[in-house]
Amino acid sequence: IILRLRLNSSTSLDETVQFLKSQIKKSFNTDDIGFVLLKDTEFTILNGSNSVFLSEVGKKCVEFIAENIRVKKEALLYSNIQNQLADETIPFSSLMVVPMIESDSLKGFCIVSHSIPYYFTFDMFKLFQSLIHHSTLAITNSMLREELERMVITDQLTQLFAKGFLNDEIKQSMEKDEEGTFILLDIDNFKKVNDTFGHQTGDEILVQVANIIQQNIRSSDIGARWGGEELAIYLPGASLKTGSQVAHRLVEAVYKNTKPKITVSCGVSYWNKKRKDQVESLFNRADVGLYHAKERGKNQVVIKEDKSPF
Structure with a gap:
């Protein structure tokens, strides 16, 4: 008993x-x-x-x-x-x-x-x-x-974490860590992929990109499905330099290892204890960086470190 x-x-x-x-x-x-x-x-x-x-x-x-x-x-x-x-x-x-x-x-x-x-x-x-x-x-x-x-x-398609879990982990990280880097990643021309190859292939592409993310981050890092064709990665305790290197590595790896071949664009943002910051601001800066990456021709990384909207 x-x-x-x-x-x-x-x-x-x-x-x-x-x-x-x-x-x-x-x-x-x-x-x-x-x-x-x-x-x-x-x-x-x-x-x-x-x-x-x-x-x-x-x-x-x-x-x-x-x-x-x-x-x-x-x-x-x-x-x-x-x-x-x-x-x-x-x-x-x-x-x-x-x-x-x-x-x-x-x-x-x-x-x-x-x-x-x-x-x-x-x-x-x-x-x-x-x-x-x-x-x-x-x-x-x-x-x-x-x-x-x-x-x-967990997102059932990609087996990455859900967005809500990622949000909670970043909030906890901002309380206990000294710094961290956030990467927002979007599959370029995803609608064209779906229209050309079908939605099943679109899902397969999402899974391929999710697997590439998992292969290129540490066990302590968090890969998540942000929504639609957008994926996100949070690197707790990682410097902006490290986060930028990871983002560039992902852009290169996706282009080399997907079939049909696709590209991704990334926006990168960063926080540390020396300046007051919020989770929403971290997200917004990465989103602006992603927007600029798309504007500049896609298949690239843009870092948005300051807090100004553009």
């Missing part, structure tokens, strides 16, 4: 995984613990799993287990997995694996290992099954909650 209450009080998947890890380690004194999600023929190793399962040999072992779990859908106990796979490079011997099943659907499995062969007893195996059985609902609920939250803040 205490376990269920503690699990149900966890607000995120990471918290749920970390709590389960602590309970498993306390109960079984295991070397390594992994949580694996299954979808179709693919598997995903959750954050919080020990790094051994992310290594090349660890993934080989996880893949072998995933195939067996999909077929048998039952808990597995390996006394010496090295013999089973004929691979002495695997850094563990004993394994317990329990599937996570919710509403008769296989969601994934939890795996624990130990370097000593025949380390886990049958009683430990049964206890581990009980622990994962009572934890699966909490894990799947955490996954569902995070998926719903992700859908709320």
